[in-house]
Amino acid sequence: MQIAIETHEMEQGRQGVRHARFAFAAVLLSVVACLLAWGVPAYAITSISIEADSVEADTAKLRKVRAEWKLDGVVQVQADIRPAESADWQAVSLACMQPARPLPDAWQCAEGKLTMPGVNMPFSAQVVQASGKPQYQVNVRLQQASFSSPAGTQAAEKLDARLSLDLQRQAAGWQWQAMLDWTGGELYWQPWYFAKGGHQVSARGYYAGDVLRVENAELKLAGVGNARLQGSWQAGKLQDLDVDAQELELAPLYALLLQPMLTDGALGKLELGGKVGVKLVLQHGEPVSATLMLKDVDLEDKNGRFALYKLNSRIPWSYNEAQVVQLAYAGGHVLKIPLGEASILADLNRYSLTASQLYLPVLDGALSLTDISATRAGGDWHWHLRANLIPISMPALSHALGWPRMEGKVAAAVPMMTYSGGQLTVDGDLLFQMFNGSVAVSNLSMQTPLGATSSLRADLEVQRLDLGDLTRTFSFGAIEGKLDGSVKNLLLSNWQPVSFDADFHNSPGRYRKKISQRAVENISALGGAGAAAAIQRSVLRFFNEFNYSKIGWRCQLSNDVCKMSGVEYTSQGYVIVKGSGIPAITVMGYNHNVGWSDFLSRLKRVTEGNASPVIE
Known part of the structure; x- marks a missing residue:
């Protein structure tokens, strides 16, 4: 040196x-x-x-x-x-x-600056000792400071803040009192971003060796509310913590602190209103009690997947004692299906939740849940329940989902539904009664049902749907008859079809089998050929409807390509509609492989009623 x-x-x-x-x-x-x-x-x-x-x-x-x-x-x-x-x-x-006239028993830096790569930090500082005693007052002010870490995970711009710290030497350590007032500037500390200042922290406590004790601290978050806490750290590890935050504004709290941690989950894009209260107690580094209170909370997913309105709850938790959960809401929706007013009670025992029955109104019916059991283990929730769907009218359901009006009712009984590791499985069939027939859903399973990358697998069986009701509902042109069919190995990703094997055909038995000229034209527009042209070139153009003996269509979807077939194969292609009697008409298909996106666009034009026949 x-x-x-x-x-x-x-x-x-x-x-x-x-x-x-x-x-x-x-x-x-x-x-x-x-x-x-x-x-x-x-x-x-x-x-x-x-x-x-x-x-x-x-x-x-x-x-x-x-x-x-x-x-x-x-x-x-x-x-x-x-x-x-x-x-x-x-x-x-x-x-x-240093100032020209320094204070006695004081060290002052009137104008200071710390610079290094990524750091430009102007400041002023003062350290004052009280009359030779082991008692000090420290004041630091940052003025338009900026910094950024090499990885970009921390950064600040035009940061203004004041820090005051009072220190008094005790027998074995230091008694301290501090106040941090962040008055302006932007701060990013991954994953949180603070666009402006206005936040304050004041605290007092004791420090000795490797022990830091906070006896009382108050955190004021601008626009959110206040929180009080006390706690202790030893060797850099949190030992005890007591947090009490009442009447926090939920919307700014979510935007400021919660949403950055939830971006990849089901709660990553929410619109919120109302207030929230939180209490938390940790002892020896482990949680021992907590309470979450919601007051008049409105919660809505921006992607339209779910919503709850006027949600009020008191959710207490204790490591040592069983607690009762109370939750109520005035309404809401799941996947656009309206939910009625409901009140829920459940028992919470450490990491397990149970309830004998929950009754949740849905449209003009209800979802009745029984034997509910949920457990938190390995960082994930695992739960199971039994469910009965009290009949819901299909007209109301189809209206809620934005579908064409459908007649009938839908009901279901699920012997057991299980959720584990993000996977939802159903033991039993869902039965839909519609179009004077039935649709059964079996082998239903879902991965992250409300997540951004949800997937669904299922098999469907269709029995004796009334083709007249079905085609009138979707403005396809009139077809009279009954329809059977199945959809095997259905896979949806984010609610869009990825693959399936669909096979639909007219039901066996004696009944009226008629197809209108408009329906023939629309089938031709979807990929059939020859029939529409034949109608226009012959006496068939004077008939409004035709007889058929068989009607059927099969699509095997994979890699966005639909491999098509019909009720019979011929040397030229495949038969979609096989005519019978007088007048009769046969509709053929010649393209076995059709792009799924192209097929959907054609179907949309047809059902909107503005399609012209496409003859290939």
Whole structure:
């Protein structure tokens, strides 16, 4: 280490010492200051400089260290620094202008600046000692500071903040009181982004060795509300914590703190209103009790998947005692299906929740849930229940879903529904009664049902649907008869078809089998050929409807291509509608492979009633 005292007339000799620690350098600075005060003429000194080849500490290493104090009050420190967890050296510079008239028993930096790669931090600072006692007051102010980490995970722009810290030496440690007032600027600390200031933290506590105790702290979040907490840390680990936050505004709290942690989940895009209260107690690093209270909360998914309105709840939890959960809402919807007013009670015992029965109104029916059991294990929820869907009218359901009006009712009985690791499975069939027939859904399973990447697998069986009701509902042109069919190995991703094997055909038995000219044209528009042209070129154009003996269509969807077939194969293609009697007409298909997106666009044009026949 080298110490230099420079004057107008002479330069003292220099002596080198390497690998000194910070404590030794601080002591040496103090000695030099004393010598100057006692015996060196002040008018003869213009600057004092200290140099060190390297300085080592537990958290960082420094090299090429140079500290200089000038007579005009300017203090400058320059060095290369390498944090303990880094392999790279970075140049750091600290400059400080001391006031012309310093306070007694005080160290002041009226204008300071810390600079290093990614850091530009202007500041002012003051440390005042109370009349020689071990009692100090520290004040620091950041002014338009900015910084950014190399990885971009932390950054700030135009940051203004004030920090005050009072320290008083006790027998074995320090009693402290602090206040941080963030008045302006932007801060990003992954994953949180604070667009402006207005937040405050005040606290008091005790520090000794590796123990930090917060006896009382108050956090004020601008636009959100206040929270009180106390806790203790030992060796950098949280030991005890007590948080009490009442009447927080949920919408800004979600945007500021919660949404950045939920971006990939079902709760990642919500519109919220209402208030929330939270209580949390940790002892010896483990949670022992918590309470979540919601007051008049409106919650709606921006993607339209679900919503609850006027949600009120009190959800207490205790590690040692069973608690009763209370939850009620005035209405809502799931996948656009309206939910009626409901009130829910359940027992919460540590990490398990049970309820004997829940009755949830849905449209003009209800969902009755029984034998409900849920457990939190391995970081995931696992639950099962039995369900009965009390009949819901299909006209109301189809209206809610934006479908064409359908007649009949839908009901279901599910012996067991299980959810584990994001996977929902159903043991039993869902039965839909519609179009004077039935649709049964079996082998139903879903992955992350309300997530952004949800998937569904199922098999469907259709029996004796009334083709007249079906075709009138979808404005397809009239077809009279009955329809059977199946959809095997259905896979939906984010509610869009990925693959399936669909096979539909007229039901066996005696009944009226008629197809209108408009229906024939629309089938031709979907990929059939020849029939529409034959009608226009012959006497068939004078008939409004035709007889058929068979009608059927099969699509095997894979890789966005539908492999099509019909009720029979011919040398030219396949038969979609096979005529019978007089007048009769046969509709053929010739393209076995059709793009699924193209097929859907054709179907949309047909059902909207503005399609012209497409003859290929």
